[in-house]
Amino acid sequence: MAKVLTKREDNYAQWYNDLVIKADLAENSPVRGCMIIKPYGYAIWEKIQAELDRMLKATGHSNAYFPLFIPKSFFSREAEHVKEFAKECAIVTHYRLKKDPDGKGLIVDENAKLEEELIIRPTSETIIWHTFKNWIQSYRDLPLLINQWANVVRWEMRTRLFLRTSEFLWQEGHTAHATREEAIEETEKIVNLYTDFIENYMGIPVIKGLKSENEKFAGAVDTYAIETLMQDGKALQAGTSHFLGQNFARAFDVKFTDKNGKQHLVWATSWGVSSRLVGALVMAHSDDNGLILPPNLAPIQVVIVPIYKGNDELEKISGVAEQIKENLTKNGISVKYDDRDTQKPGWKFAEYELKGVPVRIAVGPRDIANGTVEIARRDILTKEVIRQENITDHIVNLLKDIQAGIFIKARKFRDENTHKVDTYEDFKRILREKGGFILAHWDGTSETEKKISKETKATIRCIPLDGKQEKGKCIYTGKPSNKRVVFAIAY
């Protein structure tokens, strides 16, 4: 199989698109801005879902399902919220088609016009808080910890597979609390849960922080974000967790009675990660040969390829391969034995390299004679020959090594591409020459942020939670600052 991908250094965006298509992750659909997630890409999303769902349930959250449609009037109830989402939403206005009297096609039946238009949910705060009003009366009903796995639609004008599509898949958490402190605690708990997932399953190091006023969620008091760095030096926001204060409780009149019989507005959070994570996974680790998937999220962790001439050899090899597969499967490892006779071993090697299967085992006639197998590691492209009797332990440890190695490599990249700068000249130069995360002092005003952003395209990704206090001067205005913030050009 010839090299099928554009090289990263030639055109990173094209490399990404090639890879998503050629590795059978997703493709564009005939509906503008919507993608088709193909089985291999969906299998990665299912792995992401399964782990996150387990983590969310372990921390007391329950899944529920709310309608796809939101009445137009709900939208206007929270002023900031509507400003953000009204500009890019899919609107249902009618409920019937009829035959075109002038032709053989179909037209909208004007007699089937909705009294109130329905918006396809871009996010569900409004319909959920309308519902919470009925679910919450007393302090006994709190906290209410709800999560939803759903599709949402935001009418994006420039779309890219997984990273930005008009329809995408996500989970959205919506919680209600009796106190401000408890809601903030929940917001932070979720940031840490996402961090755990993104670092330990996706193998991508993160910076946690607060969004500035310009960048926070429409309707939030505070937005916590998780920022990751891609190989082209651009930042990607991997997840957000919002402390909503009492904004939605006020908009939908959701109150609870405390132990003393007094009424209070409820405190809220919301948070989500989406199918965008698949895009982040691809962009963070992969190389010019194809995907590199961390074992914890790889749909196939180990592939076994037989190398043979004729059925006699295949039979002997299959005996060994099936035994290896059985032993690995018993250890919870997902294994594919690819004994198709329609493709040559070389083709299969390239195919599984492209698809990022972490470990490839090849078994040939010499291995049968010697009691060995050849093991190839996708992430660093090394090969070794080992004895068959040691294979299960070896693979179990190898998968752990790969998982750890992928994270360490990404962290090294992130650290090497994080720069402290103290002048606006350096800021612009680093941005132009290297990209990456830039740690710089900022005077805390939206005005300055907007100017820097307009001039350089870099935005404040977050005000890092673990950034240390440090006296300094804003790179743009020279005004005093006591903490560096993280700038980058972002996806």
Add this chain to the structure above:
Amino acid sequence: MAKVLTKREDNYAQWYNDLVIKADLAENSPVRGCMIIKPYGYAIWEKIQAELDRMLKATGHSNAYFPLFIPKSFFSREAEHVKEFAKECAIVTHYRLKKDPDGKGLIVDENAKLEEELIIRPTSETIIWHTFKNWIQSYRDLPLLINQWANVVRWEMRTRLFLRTSEFLWQEGHTAHATREEAIEETEKIVNLYTDFIENYMGIPVIKGLKSENEKFAGAVDTYAIETLMQDGKALQAGTSHFLGQNFARAFDVKFTDKNGKQHLVWATSWGVSSRLVGALVMAHSDDNGLILPPNLAPIQVVIVPIYKGNDELEKISGVAEQIKENLTKNGISVKYDDRDTQKPGWKFAEYELKGVPVRIAVGPRDIANGTVEIARRDILTKEVIRQENITDHIVNLLKDIQAGIFIKARKFRDENTHKVDTYEDFKRILREKGGFILAHWDGTSETEKKISKETKATIRCIPLDGKQEKGKCIYTGKPSNKRVVFAIAY
């Protein structure tokens, strides 16, 4: 807790609605015809999903995801298909709202009108077969076995929670095959898979059969249906599997090249079950006290309730309860220990009865003294006292007994409410007096079927696959027939 449900014999429809609401399964939403699936109801759906997904993957199917939107023009490509779905679909016509210049609300921005309207998928054959055209070139690409978990919208005028809602959740399988025989085999394989699931997990006996021309899916050559009987004597279609012939391949020009280089149209199937199954589960088994859930799908299989005065007693009881919980959990049983002090034991007993938890264990001071526990069985409302040391094995077996017992009871009901009739008079009388499934001869014409349906509201549910050949006369026309078909009034 007082009895909160209408009695089945007083008003079955009201009983069902009461139960769905009071057991916290679902509620109506502010969006007409759409429901909110509450955490307990969604947990049942998740159990259904998990089992079906496992069964579908074990038979070689892969999940994928296709867009929510279908371009209007796709709809018209298959003539029968469009006739069925154009009358009841949600249509997206615009993609932006703007401020109402005359007020403070929002209006649709007429400058943001779509060139071609988008239909919210009522089912995905059209967009999937449009995609399959690119995925299928050669016989090597077949069979293609795809499944999708998704929400779909059909603009229903009369809706009922779970049973018929404008938006519902489902899985839809779409497969492509090289031969007619293989596609029919797939269609039947799925009917059997659904039957296995509905009988062995949901505990509901089914009749498998073919739909008549009037009742088959729009665009299918043959529709296989799975029919179940509810406690009010009405039938409920629990799942369908369609042999689509080459209709969609023709509509979307999907061909493959065989081994000899010749081109052929591809053969297709599609099949689905939906969140309607939750409604079937409720209606098939439950009683005037609340839900009765089969253990295989119960979110909580065992609840433990402490009966105590004061903290000393509670502490001793909790020691025993936690140990029981741990041992049961190790055996894969889902257990809740409800030691809330905000509710009395009697309230909890009624609550878990209402919610259909299969087994309740009560532990009080006398049990601590005697080394016993009290076990209550939800399905037949019996209680027994057993020794603590035998409890794990006892519960494991008890759950199996309950699962089997629920099915046997439902099958007995189904058999007692299945009537052979040979005259139209008897047909109408049985329908009026007893309902249920009616096995009768029919002359095979749509005309007769429509007349019977118009006069009695009963429809042909299916032509049973395992019905034996038997000479007879159509109950309506007296014309010859060689097999009885199943009539019923249906949900």
